[in-house]
Amino acid sequence: MMNKEAVLVVFSGGQDSTTCLFWAKKNFKKVYALSFLYGQKHRKEVELARDIAKEAEVEFEIMDVSFIAHLGKNSLTDTSIEMDQVKPDGSFPNTFVPGRNLFFLSIAAVYAREKGINHIVTGVSQTDFSGYPDCRDAFIKSLNVTLNLAMDEQFVIHTPLMWIDKAETWALADELGVLELVRNKTLTCYNGVMGDGCGHCPACRLRGEGLKKYFASDIYRLRHNNK
Ligand code: ZN
Numbered sequence: 001m002m003n004k005e006a007v008l009v010v011f012s013g014g015q016d017s018t019t020c021l022f023w024a025k026k027n028f029k030k031v032y033a034l035s036f037l038y039g040q041k042h043r044k045e046v047e048l049a050r051d052i053a054k055e056a057e058v059e060f061e062i063m064d065v066s067f068i069a070h071l072g073k074n075s076l077t078d079t080s081i082e083m084d085q086v087k088p089d090g091s092f093p094n095t096f097v098p099g100r101n102l103f104f105l106s107i108a109a110v111y112a113r114e115k116g117i118n119h120i121v122t123g124v125s126q127t128d129f130s131g132y133p134d135c136r137d138a139f140i141k142s143l144n145v146t147l148n149l150a151m152d153e154q155f156v157i158h159t160p161l162m163w164i165d166k167a168e169t170w171a172l173a174d175e176l177g178v179l180e181l182v183r184n185k186t187l188t189c190y191n192g193v194m195g196d197g198c199g200h201c202p203a204c205r206l207r208g209e210g211l212k213k214y215f216a217s218d219i220y221r222l223r224h225n226n227k
């Protein structure tokens with residue numbers, strides 16, 4: 001059964017992976033968090049991730065994969081691109097690192113195997129996938145099969161956020177008792193502002209609108225006894 005086992009969370013210190021970290025804590029006995037350093041504009045992201053992992057009392061490790069910054073230009077690593085210039089036409093947002101989750105999950109699986117862990121958690125969501133093909137359920141299932149074949153192992157990739165939107169992700173954080181922690185201590189903002197963020201970049205808008213929707217929901221009112 002799941003509860004007896006160890007799990008590795010692919011952990012960035014953002015809203016989604018932090019919610020997943022606490023989901024993992026609830027469902028598994030031993031939790032490891034792995035963060036990737038890949039030339040982010042905001043290195044602070046990784047330090048915040050370390051702080052959250054410490055508060056959550058989980059094992060934390062940083063893997064330097066900054067070579068991926070040299071594979072293509074994108075606004076998380078290239079400071080010459082303005083973060084707010086995201087295309088409204090459905091083309092990839094300029095935060096796109098092609099195949100990023102393919103890299104991250106593959107490396108995570110090798111790392112997990114070394115530690116004798118076969119459960120892996122990632123905070124990807126098809127609902128809010130914002131144009132990233134490697135956040136889709138079909139990709140994750142396909143990669144899971146590929147990883148198992150590649151290493152002759154029985155990895156299980158868990159995606160607790162796959163079919164829920166940002167409001168429901170806030171609801172999950174609240175259910176796990178970490179709404180305030182996730183709200184105040186995570187970094188999702190493309191401009192590197194912690195907590196509620198700058199309020200106007202695409203990540204802040206998505207996060208803020210989700211929070212507003214959750215606060216307005218019946219489930220929030222029921223949980224917090226408000227009218
Ligand atoms: Zn922002």
